[in-house]
Amino acid sequence: MVRPRTRTPDLAPSPSADPASVRIAYAYLASATLWLLVGTAAGLLAALKLNWPDLLPYSFLSFGRIRPIHTNTVFWGWSSMALAGIALYVVPRTSRTTLWSPRLAWLALWLWHAAAVLGLVTLAAGITRGPQEYREWVWPVASLFGAGVVLNGVNVYCTIATRRIPEIYISNWYILGAFVWLSILFVTGYVPLYQDGLGNIVIQGYYMHTAVGMWFTMLALGLSYYAIPRLLGRPIYSYALGVLGFWTNMLFYTLIGAHHFIFSPVPWWLQTTAILFSVGMMVPVWTGAGNLLLTLRGGWARVRRSYALPFLFVGVLFYGIASLQGTLEAFRTANIYWHFTNFTVGHSHVAMYGFIAMVAWGAVYGLVPRLTGREPSPVAVGVHFWVAFVGFLVYVVSISIAGVLQGFSWVAGESFIASVIAAEPMWLWRTVGGILMVASHVVFAWNVWEMRTHPSAAPESAALEEQPA
Numbered sequence: 415m416v417r418p419r420t421r422t423p424d425l426a427p428s429p430s431a432d433p434a435s436v437r438i439a440y441a442y443l444a445s446a447t448l449w450l451l452v453g454t455a456a457g458l459l460a461a462l463k464l465n466w467p468d469l470l471p472y473s474f475l476s477f478g479r480i481r482p483i484h485t486n487t488v489f490w491g492w493s494s495m496a497l498a499g500i501a502l503y504v505v506p507r508t509s510r511t512t513l514w515s516p517r518l519a520w521l522a523l524w525l526w527h528a529a530a531v532l533g534l535v536t537l538a539a540g541i542t543r544g545p546q547e548y549r550e551w552v553w554p555v556a557s558l559f560g561a562g563v564v565l566n567g568v569n570v571y572c573t574i575a576t577r578r579i580p581e582i583y584i585s586n587w588y589i590l591g592a593f594v595w596l597s598i599l600f601v602t603g604y605v606p607l608y609q610d611g612l613g614n615i616v617i618q619g620y621y622m623h624t625a626v627g628m629w630f631t632m633l634a635l636g637l638s639y640y641a642i643p644r645l646l647g648r649p650i651y652s653y654a655l656g657v658l659g660f661w662t663n664m665l666f667y668t669l670i671g672a673h674h675f676i677f678s679p680v681p682w683w684l685q686t687t688a689i690l691f692s693v694g695m696m697v698p699v700w701t702g703a704g705n706l707l708l709t710l711r712g713g714w715a716r717v718r719r720s721y722a723l724p725f726l727f728v729g730v731l732f733y734g735i736a737s738l739q740g741t742l743e744a745f746r747t748a749n750i751y752w753h754f755t756n757f758t759v760g761h762s763h764v765a766m767y768g769f770i771a772m773v774a775w776g777a778v779y780g781l782v783p784r785l786t787g788r789e790p791s792p793v794a795v796g797v798h799f800w801v802a803f804v805g806f807l808v809y810v811v812s813i814s815i816a817g818v819l820q821g822f823s824w825v826a827g828e829s830f831i832a833s834v835i836a837a838e839p840m841w842l843w844r845t846v847g848g849i850l851m852v853a854s855h856v857v858f859a860w861n862v863w864e865m866r867t868h869p870s871a872a873p874e875s876a877a878l879e880e881q882p883a
Contacts, residue, residue: 432512432513434512434513434516435502435503435506435512435513435516435785436785436786436867437867438499438502438513438516438519438520438523439499439500439502439503439782439785440499440782440785440786440865440866440867441499441520441523442495442496442498442499442500442502442519442523443495443496443499443500443778443782443862444862444866445491445495445499445523445526445527446491446492446493446494446495446496446499446774447492447496447858447859447862448491449487449488449491449492449495449530450488450491450492450496450855450858450859451852451855451856451859452487452491452534453483453484453487453488453491453492454484454488454492454848454851454852454855455852456480456483456484456487457484457488457848457852458845458848458849458851458852459475459480460477460480460481460484461841461844461845461848462845463477463480464477464838464841464844464845465838465841465842465845473540474538474539474540475538479537479538479540482537482542482547482550483533483534483537483538485547485548486533486537486548486550486551487530487533487534488766489548489625489630489766490526490529490530490533490551490559491526491530492771493630493766493770493771493774494526494629494630495523495526496774496778497630497633497634497637497770497774498566498633500637500774500777500778500781501570501589501592501633501636501637502519502566502569502570503781503785504585504586504589504636504637504640504641504781505570505573505574505585505586505589506573507640508583508585508586508640509573509574509576509577509578509579509583509586510577510578510579511573511576511577511578512573513569513573514569514572514573514576515569515572518565518566518568518569519565519566519569521562521565522561522562522563522565522566522569523562525558525559525561525562525565526558526559526562528558529551529555529556529558529559529562530559532554532555532558533551533555536551536552536555537550537551546614546618546621547618547622548621548622548625549603549604549618549621553604556600556603556604557604559600560597560600560601560604563593563596563597563600564597566593567590567593567594567596567597570586570589570590570593571590571593574586574590583639583640584636584639584650584653584656584657584660585636585637585639585640586636587636587656587657587660588632588633588635588636588639588660589632589633589636589637591628591632591660591664592628592629592632592633592636595624595628595629595632595664595668596625596628596629599621599624599625599628599629602617602620602621603617603620603621612679612680615675615678615679615680616671616672616675616680616684618671618674619671619672619673619674619675619680619688620668620671620672621671622671622674623667623670623671623674624667624668624671626765626766627663627667627668627670628663628664628667628668630766630770631663631667631733631769631770632663634729634733634769634770634773634774635659635702635733637773637774637777638706638726638729638730638773638777639656639706640777641722641726641776641777641780641781642706642709642710642723642726642730643709644780644781645716645720645722645723645726645780646709646710646713646716646723648709648713649709650705650706650709651705651706651708651709651711652705652708655701655702655704655705656702656705658697658698658701659697659698659701659702659705660698662694662697662698662701663698663702665694666691666692666694666695666697666698667691667695667698669687669688669691670688670691670692670695670744671688672684672685672687672688673685673688673689673692673743673744673749674753676689676744676746676749676750676753677746677749677750688744689744689745689746692740692741692744693741693744695737695740695741696737696738696741699733699734699737699738700734702733703730703731703733703734703737706730707730707731710723710727710730720780721779721780721789721790721792721795721796722776722777722778722779722780722781723776723780724776724799725772725773725775725776725779725799726772726773726776726777726780727776728768728772728803729768729769729770729771729772729773729776730769730773731768732764732765732768732769732772733769733773735764735768736761736764736765736768736769737765739761739764740761740765743757743758743761750821750825751818751821751822751825752817752818752821755816755817755818755820755821755824756813756814756816756817756820756837756840757813757814757816757817757818757820757821758817759813759817760809760810760811760813760814760817761814763806763809763810763813764810767806767851768806768810771802775798775799775802775858778862778865779795779861782862782865783865785867786865786866786867788864788865788866788867789864789865790860790861790862790864790865791861791864794857794860794861794864795861797854797857798854798857798858798861799854801850801851801853801854801857802850802851802854802855802858804850805846805847805848805849805850805851805853805854806847806851807847808843808844808846808847808850809843809844809847809848809851810847811843812840812841812843812844812846812847813840813841813844815840816836816837816840816841816844817837819833819836819837819840820833820836820837823836
């Protein structure tokens with residue numbers, strides 16, 4: 415990863431989008447980076463409070479408020495803005511046209527900023543919808559974000575509708591599907607008609623899993639289907655497998671949320687259905703992961719020389735690992751030991767960090783220099799990769815071990831405090847991993863600054879670029 419600062423094939427500038435699209439894509443990326451720093455700083459503070467509960471003893475910095483600030487800021491600030499920003503770059507290029515409405519994209523970005531700021535303030539003040547993970551924002555805040563989703567979704571749809579080629583590239587299926595499903599998800603998660611009692615529990619399971627599977631996963635796969643072939647200079651291994659993965663993801667992923675509530679009062683048949691569809695998830699997961707890994711096959715020399723491809727390779731690998739782990743957790747025999755423990759926290763980080771964040775970083779490093787004509791330091795990119803990767807492994811391994819110790823303690827009938835004492839040594843390692851991860855994000859922020867737009871960069875029309883496959 416460490417090599418002289420020279421222009422390499424996968425980071426050299428190439429014909430890019432029009433200047434308006436360049437500014438939009440970079441604005442989304444810079445905004446996402448800001449919220450990455452804010453959100454992960456909150457996550458690190460929450461980790462530190464597990465080791466030192468009296469650290470910063472202020473109500474607005476209590477664990478119960480910092481935790482949802484961390485998750486919502488990372489979800490809707492960092493991950494959403496980063497993936498959507500790159501999507502607004504990919505869709506016009508694969509459609510051989512320009513973005514339908516830059517103004518809509520700017521408006522959506524400011525709505526998302528407003529939601530992120532108001533969400534942070536309200537959660538810190540204790541204004542929340544209660545223990546409803548990833549939807550703690552009150553409805554006026556969520557409505558701002560939802561409006562931004564609709565605006566960007568319309569923009570993406572109209573851009574694809576005005577494409578200059580007959581085909582719709584596989585990336586655009588996933589990207590457009592993501593915007594459609596997140597719009598449905600926000601309506602389902604916030605309309606109060608069925609939000610009482612067990613109905614709220616069922617909707618909560620649906621909301622958590624659909625947010626990850628039909629928004630972040632769909633966007634990340636859509637970007638991977640563009641970035642990996644583009645950086646390798648070869649077509650995707652199988653277009654048909656990509657389409658199969660798209661439709662089976664919609665079939666299976668939307669019905670597995672109830673596996674979060676195994677052994678709960680939720681109807682037994684619904685729990686069993688969720689388990690069966692969790693097994694079915696292996697179809698789109700190994701279809702997608704296998705398709706991308708087969709595209710990488712034979713290109714390992716290029717991966718080793720690349721800044722971006724190692725991030726994408728790790729992301730695809732952990733897509734398969736996270737999904738397999740989720741399927742195993744759904745089985746009742748495993749669920750009784752792992753669920754409601756720190757193990758699920760580790761699992762969520764395997765998905766959102768090992769998969770989503772790594773794919774986003776790979777796409778950023780591989781594609782943004784083609785927009786701006788400026789590349790980051792190879793050494794700094796290498797530092798980001800290795801510090802983030804090692805920190806992530808330390809975090810996930812330690813927190814997963816803590817969860818296993820908790821689960822065995824509970825099943826053995828020991829007191830709750832006994833499970834806390836068993837897990838506590840692993841929390842210190844979790845903090846060590848978190849420190850490394852946050853440090854890598856600071857390096858990433860510097861790299862984003864290094865890739866900023868420059869007046870001397872005069873990219874050409876996206877319509878001139880060749881399809882990636």
